[in-house]
Amino acid sequence: MRRIGRLHGLSGSDFMIWQTSRFSIDLERPKVMGIVNVTPDSFSDGGHHASTIAALRHCEQLLKDGADILDIGGESTRPGSPAVPLDEELARVVPLVREAVVLGVPISVDTYKPAVMRAVLDMGADIVNDIWALRQPGALAVVAAHPQCGVCLMHMHRDPQTMQAAPMAGDVVSQVLSFLELQAHNLQAQGAKKDQILLDPGIGFGKTVEQNFALLARQDVLLGAGYPLLAGWSRKSSLGAVTGLDVDERMVPSVAAAVLAVDRAASVVRVHDVRETVAALAVWSAMQRTG
DSSP states (O other): OEEEEOBOOSSTTOOOEEEOSSEEEEOBSOEEEEEEEOOSOOTTTTTTTOSHHHHHHHHHHHHHHTOSEEEEESSOOSTTOOOOOHHHHHHHHHHHHHHHTTSSSOEEEEOOOHHHHHHHHHHTOOEEEETTTTOSTTHHHHHHTSTTOEEEEEOOSSOTTTTTTSOOOSOHHHHHHHHHHHHHHHHHHTTOOGGGEEEEOOTTSSOOHHHHHHHHHTHHHHHTTSSOBEEOOTTOHHHHHHHOOOGGGOHHHHHHHHHHHHHTTOSEEEESOHHHHHHHHHHHHHHHHHO
């Protein structure tokens, strides 16, 4: 088992490890998860890395830029996007994961389909990053059969096809917290250990602009669940709503949101713009060392 980094803890003195299949990821220093979309239709970079060769080159570039973790996805989950058939997702993801697991860094796979989870975990992937928080039939059993894999449980209201048609109502922070606590409990009831689990509030997944920023402003409430947090703000529509910038112009607000999330104790930030995020976090880290 390899150990990388140190942990940015839930409280100042906590020392936490994210246990994954091949790596014990120490989160004292916040980690940057680079996004690798093997899709023709992702909202931000769909089609740019659709072939295995192009996607592998992108993986290598993200590592040069400073990514700590690679997150590979074969289905767009942007609002209104159609589901991808299982065979198609496997054909997109499996060849890339087979190549990526030899790159020497933790490999996460963004999927909610149990068959995809099983295939990539059997191949050596380290983390399942599931927008459905293992609610699809059979997903919990797949993870339970791989007792050391890391898991990221995300909150999503409704489903990708309808989530923005009828966003959440009421106090979004308390609802997200309750949901994530329940899903983490369900996973541990299947034998998973607490240190395998990260929580993701699901920015942009069935929330209004105001609700997304409430989740950032009150991120400390979510930390009360006792798990590290992943923040995924990169190029999201809420950033466009407050800046007026199109999706391909949102690098600066994306980096700003990542730094704000880390400053509020997020342990992992999932980003497209790895080099710029790593540079910004170096400035934040320098400030922390003098505090």
